[in-house]
Amino acid sequence: MSQMNVELVAVERRLWSGDATFVFARTTEGEIGIxxxxxxxxxxxxxxxxxxxxxxxxxxVTAAVHGGFLSVTPEGVTVLAEVAELSEEIDVERARTAAGRADSDTDEGAAARARAETRLRAAGSAV
Structure with a gap:
């Protein structure tokens, strides 16, 4: 089975590094599978x-990722996120509370709701 090196890095820390057979991400242009x-x-x-x-x-390995870039080179894949959380680190109840509390009538509220819903999806919980 073919493999590639993958690095998942946020501004504050490296979340995961290792070999992978597939990477899935959502970009501003749509979904990408690598x-x-x-x-x-x-x-x-x-x-x-x-x-x-x-x-x-x-x-x-699943993570909620908020902003950043995805780079694919012959050496591997690097996900450089502004903020990221591994699925097992996500507090599901806190994310549900944040999603319910967010005011979708403002741009800031809609962004907060989207972040909370992403955290829930990454944790494998219903939105």
């Missing part, structure tokens, strides 16, 4: 999206 050997690409990540990394052992 397999080993993908052509070089630079894409802007959505302000609130989920990134999934499939590993060679059959497990997946």
């Amino acid at each position: 397999l080993p050997g993908h052509e070089p690409t630079l894409a802007e990540l959505e302000h609130a999206g989920v990134v999934r990394i499939d590993t060679p052992d059959g497990t997946s």
Whole structure:
């Protein structure tokens, strides 16, 4: 099975690094799936999206990612996020509370709701 090196990095820390067989992300241009050997690409990540990394052992690493860039080079894939949380780090009740509290009538409120809903999707919880 073909593999590629993947780095998932946020401004404040490295969240995950290792070999992967597939990367899925949401960019400002739409969804992208990356397999080993993908052509070089630079894409802007959505302000609130989920990134999934499939590993060679059959497990997946899922993260809520808020802004940043995705870079694909012959050496591998790098996800550079402004803010990111691994699914197991997400407090589901806190995210539900934030989603319910957000005022969707303002741009700021709509963005807060989108971030909370992304965190819930990454955690595998119903939105």
